[in-house]
Amino acid sequence: MAKSTTTKVGSAIGRTVVYIILYVIVSAVVKFLIEVLLPSVHLNAVSYESYIQILLALAFGYLIVSGIxxxxxxxxxxxxxxxxxAAVRNVMRIIGIGALVAAIAGAVAGGAAGVALGGFIGIVIGFASQQVLGQAVAGMFLLIARPFKINDNVNLVGEDGIVEDVSTLFTAVIKSDGTKVLIPNNAIIGNKIYLKPVQQQQKSS
Known part of the structure; x- marks a missing residue:
């Protein structure tokens, strides 16, 4: 099992390195074609270069972020x-894509304006994803700290029931009448968690 995991880590690192190398090569080839080769045959596509480079950065950037x-x-x-x-993977992906978009926006604007624009877009993305990212980070803490486990009888933010699942964004609790409640993880982090005694859990089951 450990060997298999080590192999997968190595494979993921290898793919990420390949994506980076491919991006550098493809970007350089596109630059050569547009600035050197096409003008030699009287074709002018320089005005489109920035758009092509942005598309390449987005495509390879997403692959690199996914690899990391x-x-x-x-x-x-x-x-x-x-x-x-999975919670850590999703959080890293959200942060990476936000940083990628902000960096590309800053590079397109260039200079001080680019820095300001990149920072502004980063703030906008941060606010837009604050709720989701907050829940994902809270879910990661819950999964690492493990204050409760699946099948525990709990009271979370006033909801009594059996923990069915703890995912990146929500904790699923099954109430005594069979109703499933999806509780946002950031709400759980900010409230008291009641773990009911084993005897009570056995009686209720």
């Missing part, structure tokens, strides 16, 4: 299990 998030996933998987590793 997989490295974190496979590195954490043996120790913390799938739920925690």
């Amino acid at each position: 998030s997989l490295i974190f996933y496979y590195s954490l998987l043996p120790k913390y299990g799938h739920p925690t590793a």
Whole structure:
């Protein structure tokens, strides 16, 4: 199992490195074609170069961010299990894509304006994803700290029931009448968690 995980980590690192190398090569080839080769045959596509480079940066940037998030996933998987590793992977992906978009926007504007624009877009993305990212980070903490486990009888933010699942964004609780309640993880982090005694859990089951 450990060997398999190590192999997957190595594979994820290898793919990420390949994506970076491919991006550098493809970007250089596109630059050569547009600035050197096409003008030699009287074709002018220089005005389109920035758009092509942006598309390349977005495509390869997403692949690179996904590769890095997989490295974190496979590195954490043996120790913390799938739920925690998946939570960290998703958080890294959200942060990476936000940083990628902000960096590309800043590079397009260039200079001080680019820095300001990149920072502004980063703030906008941060506010837009604050709720989701907050829930994802809270879910990651819940999965690492494990204040409760699946099948525990709990009271979370006033909801009594059995924990069915703890995911990146929500904790699912099954109430006594069979109703499933999806509780945002950031709401749980900010409130008291009641773990009911084993005897009570056995009686209710």
